[in-house]
Amino acid sequence: MTxxxxxxxxxAERALNLLDAVITAGSIxxxxxxxxxxxxxxxxxxxxxxxxHDGYLNRDPHGMFSVGPTFLRLALTxxxxxxxxxxxxxxxxxxxxxxxxxxxxxxxxxxxRSRAVYIATAESARAIRHVGWVGRTVPLTGTAVxxxxxxxxxxxxxxxxxxxxxxxxxxxxxxxxxxxxxxxxISVLGPSSRLDNASTDTATIAVLAAAEALSHDLRGPT
Amino acid sequence: MTxxxxxxxxxAERALNLLDAVITAGSIxxxxxxxxxxxxxxxxxxxxxxxxHDGYLNRDPHGMFSVGPTFLRLALTxxxxxxxxxxxxxxxxxxxxxxxxxxxxxxxxxxxRSRAVYIATAESARAIRHVGWVGRTVPLTGTAVxxxxxxxxxxxxxxxxxxxxxxxxxxxxxxxxxxxxxxxxISVLGPSSRLDNASTDTATIAVLAAAEALSHDLRGPT
DNA sequence: TAATGACTTTCACCTAATGAAATTCATATG
DNA sequence: CATATGAATTTCATTAGGTGAAAGTCATTA
Numbered sequence: 001m002t003x004x005x006x007x008x009x010x011x012a013e014r015a016l017n018l019l020d021a022v023i024t025a026g027s028i029x030x031x032x033x034x035x036x037x038x039x040x041x042x043x044x045x046x047x048x049x050x051x052x053h054d055g056y057l058n059r060d061p062h063g064m065f066s067v068g069p070t071f072l073r074l075a076l077t078x079x080x081x082x083x084x085x086x087x088x089x090x091x092x093x094x095x096x097x098x099x100x101x102x103x104x105x106x107x108x109x110x111x112x113r114s115r116a117v118y119i120a121t122a123e124s125a126r127a128i129r130h131v132g133w134v135g136r137t138v139p140l141t142g143t144a145v146x147x148x149x150x151x152x153x154x155x156x157x158x159x160x161x162x163x164x165x166x167x168x169x170x171x172x173x174x175x176x177x178x179x180x181x182x183x184x185x186i187s188v189l190g191p192s193s194r195l196d197n198a199s200t201d202t203a204t205i206a207v208l209a210a211a212e213a214l215s216h217d218l219r220g221p222t
Numbered sequence: 223m224t225x226x227x228x229x230x231x232x233x234a235e236r237a238l239n240l241l242d243a244v245i246t247a248g249s250i251x252x253x254x255x256x257x258x259x260x261x262x263x264x265x266x267x268x269x270x271x272x273x274x275h276d277g278y279l280n281r282d283p284h285g286m287f288s289v290g291p292t293f294l295r296l297a298l299t300x301x302x303x304x305x306x307x308x309x310x311x312x313x314x315x316x317x318x319x320x321x322x323x324x325x326x327x328x329x330x331x332x333x334x335r336s337r338a339v340y341i342a343t344a345e346s347a348r349a350i351r352h353v354g355w356v357g358r359t360v361p362l363t364g365t366a367v368x369x370x371x372x373x374x375x376x377x378x379x380x381x382x383x384x385x386x387x388x389x390x391x392x393x394x395x396x397x398x399x400x401x402x403x404x405x406x407x408i409s410v411l412g413p414s415s416r417l418d419n420a421s422t423d424t425a426t427i428a429v430l431a432a433a434e435a436l437s438h439d440l441r442g443p444t
Numbered sequence: 445t446a447a448t449g450a451c452t453t454t455c456a457c458c459t460a461a462t463g464a465a466a467t468t469c470a471t472a473t474g
Numbered sequence: 475c476a477t478a479t480g481a482a483t484t485t486c487a488t489t490a491g492g493t494g495a496a497a498g499t500c501a502t503t504a
Contacts, residue, residue, distance in 0.1 A: 009272040010460065011492060012237035016276060023296045026304035030451060040494050045452070050231040054238060055334045058305075061401070063451070066305045069334035072341050074245045075297035076357030082248035083280075083288045112277045112291035119294050135298030179283070232491065233461060252482060262463050267483070285482070 014039060015047045019071070022048075022057055027066045087184065088120040090217050091175075094186065095122035098210040102203045104190035105130040106210070108175075109145050110183070112137060116145040130168065130189040138164050144172040148185040157204045161192045169195035171203045173211035178219055186211045236261060237269045241293070244270075244279055249288045309406060310342040312439050313397075316408065317344035320432040324425045326412035327352040328432070330397075331367050332405070334359060338367040352390065352411040360386050366394040370407040379426045383414045391417035393425045395433035400441055408433045 014037065021036040022028050028036070034044035048065055051057040055070030078084055091108045098106040099122035108120040115137040123131055140146030144160035153174050161169040169192035177183035188195070188203050195203060236259065243258040244250050250258070256266035270287055273279040277292030301307055313330045320328040321344035330342040337359040345353055362368030366382035375396050383391040391414035399405035410417070410425050417425060 008275060009233060009237060009269055011231060011233040012269060012272055012461095013276060015231060015234035015237070016273075016278065020292075020296060023300050023304065031449090041451075042453080042494055042496095043492085046492080047231055047234060050234055051238075053230060054235060056238065067300045069332045069339050069341075070242075071296075071300060072306055072332070073334060073339045073357055073359060074242060074293075075300050076341065078245050078289045078293060078297050079301070080357055082245065084294055110291050110294070112295060117291050117295045119291075119298065135295055135302055137295060253480090263482070264463055264465095264484080265461080268461080 011047075014043070015051060018044060018047050019051055019056060022051075022065045023067055023071070027060075027064045029064055033065060084119070087218070091120055091184075091186070091214055092122075094210040094214045094217075095120060098122065098186065098188060098206055099124055101206045102188050102190075104188045104195065104203065106207075107133060107187050107189060109149065109185045109187060111140070111149045114140055116140055116143065116149055116185070124190065128191060130191070133189070144170045145185050145187055148172045148174045148187075149182055151182060153180060153182040157208050159204070161195075167192050171195070171207045173207045174215075175211050175218070176215040183218070184214075186214065233269075236265070237273060240266060240269050241273055241278060244273075244287045245289055245293070249282075249286045251286055255287060306341070309440070313342055313406070313408070313436055314344075316432040316436045316439075317342060320344065320408065320410060320428055321346055323428045324410050324412075326410045326417065326425065329355060329409050329411060331371065331407045331409060333362070333371045336362055338362055338365065338371055338407070346412065350413060352413070355411070366392045367407050367409055370394045370396045370409075371404055373404060375402060375404040379430050381426070383417075389414050393417065393429045395429045396437075397433050397440070398437040405440070406436075408436065 017037045018033055021033050025032070025036070030041055030045055030048065033048060034041045037044065048057060052059050052065070052068065055068045057065050057071070058068040059065050079088070088108065095106040095108060103124055103126055105124045106122045107118045109116045109118045111117075116139075117137045118133045118135065121134050123129060138145060140150055142163050144158040144163075147158050151174060153176050157171055157173045159169065159171050168189060170187050170189050172185050172187040174182045175184040175186055186207060188207050239259045240255055243255050247254070247258070252263055252267055252270065255270065256263045259266065270279060274281050274287070274290065277290045279287050279293070280290040281287050301310070310330060317328040317330060325346055325348055327346045328344045329340045331338045331340045333339075338361075339359050340355045340357065343356050345351060360367060362372055364385050366380040366385075369380050373396060375398050379393055379395045381391070381393050390411060392409050392411050394407050394409040396404045397406040397408055408429055410429050
């Protein structure tokens with residue numbers, strides 16, 4: 001075991017990387033999966049078969065791998081029960097209110113290692129709106145969400161324009177947990193043409209209010 | 223490697239079992255997780271830490287483990303994109319129609335090893351109705367879903383009453399994929415007091431029709 | 445029919461996983 | 475305040491389990 005892997009579990013991590021690769025790809029062949037995680041096909045196959053055996057993956061008649069029922073069960077369970085569900089459930093009304101107030105799409109994001117994941121949304125009602133970022137990740141560096149999630153948690157709003165995709169602007173505020181730590185971020189995402197200086201002031205206030213309200217809810221359960 | 227584990231990957235499987243245990247429990251201590259999967263705490267801890275390191279799990283200040291952001295990302299992705307999402311998306315209108323037509327809750331189930339998992343639902347509009355089985359599993363043996371999922375796929379309806387929970391009755395029909403294999407089952411679940419002989423005939427026909435319609439949709443995409 | 449590319453199996457090597465035991469930590473208890 | 479109790483953590487000698495190169499299949503394509 002080299003120094004870099006001292007606290008890990010190589011074989012398990014490889015299996016998880018493969019699981020990730022398969023789910024991210026949706027449907028993938030042995031060869032593609034193996035090269036995605038940089039493993040020899042023989043090793044990848046062994047892991048993929050083990051995952052299939054346990055129902056985490058399916059394999060269709062053409063040999064393509066995709067999500068399996070066991071993973072789906074866990075996915076549904078994790079999103080409907082447990083601590084994570086509590087957070088998204090608590091966030092729902094605030095996201096809805098925020099989307100309505102600003103007319104833009106509102107998102108809830110949490111940190112995943114060196115990235116931020118969007119885990120819930122309330123979409124804008126407008127025809128041109130920001131959609132489909134739930135489940136998606138963006139880097140922590142160079143983004144407003146990233147700065148917010150890594151920040152010390154002062155109740156500030158950060159704005160940013162076009163760092164991930166051009167024409168997308170954001171206003172973000174931190175959600176604080178019981179110990180005053182940043183547990184999530186609430187953001188409003190929209191076309192930069194609309195989320196410009198003038199209207200951003202409105203969004204700014206609304207995002208901040210939503211984040212503070214959610215933080216409050218998390219401290220003392222309703 | 224013993225004969226029984228010839229095609230598996232022990233270490234990875236243990237990690238996945240722990241992941242399963244944690245998510246199923248929602249929040250769990252090292253000791254409880256270890257005994258849930260029958261491992262020494264030292265071994266369990268190593269795996270749990272590796273999972274935590276990769277973001278699949280979180281650990282709170284009290285040492286309790288729960289789902290982590292990486293898993294949430296994969297959960298959201300798997301349910302919104304990929305083959306599984308395709309199935310549930312295709313099923314949605316049929317489930318809705320079925321729930322409306324029968325006045326009972328409709329479910330979509332797939333097979334997970336020796337169990338059946340409910341992966342989508344349309345709830346009955348009635349006050350007394352069947353709820354909350356999404357993400358839940360039932361045995362294949364002794365249940366109508368089980369018989370349907372393991373069956374040869376003749377387009378028949380199976381009924382059953384109270385085998386999993388008393389007072390719950392079911393009417394189930396198989397959903398067939400491109401090769402004529404059983405890929406899922408559609409069921410109507412309700413209180414046995416309502417789903418009795420007389421009204422079941424209506425449900426029977428409706429379930430069968432819904433399953434056939436969905437099978438048809440899966441063959442030739444809309 | 446041969447050549448190509450993708451999947452599968454085999455197997456000798458040896459590292460990475462294992463778990464018993466010792467240690468630390470946190471919390472009850474006398 | 476000392477001490478006992480239970481849980482989490484670290485250590486480390488042992489070896490079973492994981493590894494991947496290479497050879498073998500299988501299914502297409504030329």
